[in-house]
Amino acid sequence: GAGVSQSPRYKVAKRGQDVALRCDPISGHVSLFWYQQALGQGPEFLTYFQNEAQLDKSGLPSDRFFAERPEGSVSTLKIQRTQQEDSAVYLCASSFARGAFNEQFFGPGTRLTVL
Amino acid sequence: SQQGEEDPQALSIQEGENATMNCSYKTSINNLQWYRQxxxxxxxxxxxxxxxxxxxxxxxLRVTLDTSKKSSSLLITASRAADTASYFCATDARGRQAGTALIFGKGTTLSVSS
Structure with a gap:
């Protein structure tokens, strides 16, 4: 079966532009996570969904970041008025179970470059 | 902020050798996971x-966990060139709402040469 997919794989934005990053989790997975990975660093948690409910958004770095998962499947991470410090790889992961207690399946990521 | 710290940051070995990576973390956990990238x-x-x-x-792969020392190790035996990658430990810190996040370290970069 298909794994987690993300689109676009690469995105170049001018500073100040809005961007939308899409994640298609594995079908039937309850949990969906977004992470941000800066160059040479490990992924850092952004937000967590259990089905359509956003249970934790404590990792979102500013109110310019917004995520949604309206039907409990596909999720979109939106970044408004992008800044250079937003340049990173954005990883999406899904899990069959609730919470972070089990294996997470990661997508290939979207590499965002803000000029 | 990152919970785990891997050691060493970088490791270079020859094919067939064993590779050991260590991870330390700060808070109590339910589980610890290792990922490859x-x-x-x-x-x-x-x-x-x-x-x-x-x-x-x-x-x-062999993983050990010592909760009293808040540390874990990952051993890869008889390494292959295909094992070349970055390795991350990740924990789900107890106390966090509903165990909602994995907290990753900075990773160990392993290079295996043939």
Missing amino acids: NSGRGLVHLILIRSNEREKHSGR
């Missing part, structure tokens, strides 16, 4: 060890 690709889950376990094996 090949250059430019997503993370792949390797192994999960629960807080009440001390050692776990999976193929050429």
